[in-house]
Amino acid sequence: MSLDNFWRRHRTLRAALRNLSFTAGILILASVVLVALSAPWLFPGDPLDMVGMPALWPGEDPAFPLGTDSLGRDVAAGLAHGARVSLLVGVSAAGIGLLIGTAIGAAAGYSGGWVDDLLVRVTELFQTVPAFLLVIVLVSIREPSAPAIAVAIGVASWPTVARLVRAQFRSLRSADFVAAALVSGARPSRIILRHILPNALPPIVVTTSVMVANAILTEAGLSFLNLGDPNLVSWGSMIGDGRQLLRTAWYLTALPGAAIALTVMSINLAGDGLNDVLNPRSGSH
């Protein structure tokens, strides 16, 4: 019996498992958000302040349960405050990407013709530039700060959304309810916002969750390369700082690394689950 057959015969088990991973994703994500929100109360003060002996191992000093880095900064405080930066940059970058992508995709898909041609070329132009390189260039032009990084990641990530939205709009443009709305004299903006967009939303929502995860990874990559905001602690900068001591104090790299992996995984799990919920045709057929 092939695995496929096994899954087909045990649809309920599969559904339950899907449900389980969705729940796990949401739970992990919720706890990360909770830690991020409560960081100022859990760890008051500047997480970049030197508070203890440098390079304490986790558990070595009860005051610093996850140890300190090579400058004596509290790793636990760094992880909690880093969650704020990672999530904030992730969500705002995805938001910016979503806004640009949806606007361009909708305009292209709805209008068709030369507008479509032009916007598709522009989208392709952006797609030919490796996203991470584009982010590095954009951040280097300005001084690295959290808002600048969020904007840069957003600007580099919109083409995926634009293509998706355009495809959705192209197919929905010829749907009966759109024709009906047109006949009844609705303005294009109303048709786009009230009729097509709500129906195009499910795949966009799922893509957005992936974009948040990617933005978190990109921010971590930037900070790792010392291109992040030097006045904010982020998981990526913690890994970058800890890298030098990888072979003597691996926990400095492993702990923020685990935080990134866990968060990105939870967002992906939640995104998969959302896909099932929002799109009844996927999975069960």
Add this chain to the structure above:
Amino acid sequence: MGIIHDAGQNAAIGLPVTRRLALLGASARALAPYGLRAESRRGGTLTIALSSEPTALVSATTVVTPALSVSGKVTEGLLRYDFDLNPQPELATEWNVSPDGLRYVFRLRPGVKWHDGKDFTAADVAFSLLLLKQVHPRGRSTFANLTEVLTPDPLTAEVRLSRPAPYLIKALAGAEAPILPKHIYEGTDAASNPNNAAPIGTGPFIFKEWVRGSHVIYARNPNYWDAPKPYLDQLIIRFIPDAAARSAAFETGQVDLGYRTPVGLADVERLRHHPDLRFETKGNSYSFNVTKLEFNLDNEYFRHLKVRQAVAHAIDREFIARVAFFGNAVPCASPIAPGLREFHDPTPSPYPFDLAKAEKLLDEAGFRRGANRTRFRVPLDFNPVLDEARRLSDILRATLGRIGIAVDIRAQDTGSFVKRVYTDRDFAFTTNGLSNLFDPTVGVQRTYWSKNFIRGVPFSNCTHYANPEVDRVLEAAAVENDPARRVELFREFQRIVAAEVPDINIASPVFLTIYNKRVHDHSLTANGIEANLADAYVDA
């Protein structure tokens, strides 16, 4: 064998007895750390790791560090220096400075040939020194007082100065003042001469190939003037930009030697436990560094003396040396590094680490704690080239935060940093480093002398410090022929700048040479690895 050989050769040249004895003493001291041994072994390959690639293989028109690292292997100098910067013979066998300091006579080594077979003569020396005065980045100031070089016979060069230049006798190492073949450079543009990329010299190694982005290979010069040296058959210089990759290359034995702490500071302690690797601090005395915090004295906050004094009171040099440098530095409150022993003033800063005092001074200066308990907010730019500058900035950000100064660290690439600090002057304060070189007039004066406040010139006086008394002292020291009086002038200079804090000197990095235990006799002079490596040999 090394000792006997030296003595024999010096006797043959006919040096006065006293100098010969001094040389013997120097050789014995140099060899002492390595223990007595039977004989230097001929043959084998030595591989040196550099973190970046030179722009030229001759340090005549450039002084970027990798060019200094390789230049001396082919292109030698008139002199070399022991660890305490006392001159030793290289292409010059004897030298004599007139009592007024205006006339230097060099007796040149006979029988020396360029790699293309032509004879080395005094004409090459005269040509080179006059060329360096024009094209060498530091030569313009080092040789500023040089008026002419006479060549009464092919083995005598007589240098004439308009005013004394007491540092000149220390500026003649191969890497700093390379002696170039006149017949190749004459009548050409020195900076674009092809010899810079495929050099011909008098040195123990002959240039073989330069593969851009990878390595340079040198082969043994069989006709070297100091036979049977060199001992190595081949010398390979590899460029490895990534610090972690350099660490790995040392651990796996792919490279044998690197200097000026060739690995990340965080990695040093771990590599000390490697069975094949050894560490050496000697051979790094031709250029000491001081890591410092430089204020922009035009800044609205830092133009106030009390604010600068307060920042000085917030500097814990011991802690910084231990944490930012992982212990590979010595605290240093003076712009003149402890390594320049005769000039360095060991007096501690008049503003010891005391945060309460710092807060009091800031209150007195009128900057009281306001909203968020912050007095004022300033950006801090760090020199991205220095391994320790970012960590130092992180420490300063944390400490200054405690006395109410909110610091925003600003990251940028090297080009932007230099432009911001030296051209645009759009900075408040900066963590920077100063190369002392072999003499304070050459290495230190440039950042304090008001006439060296020149926009657009990197590593000039970026603080905009201008004190007529300091100018007078520095200018007097530059031409002071009496060593004791000169030391006194520099002591006076250090006292003034310590009190006025145009910058805060923090620590002097201890540069480490890391080598595989199979390598011997690599660090026998003041600029060990930058010297010609004729004595270096490797075990089979």
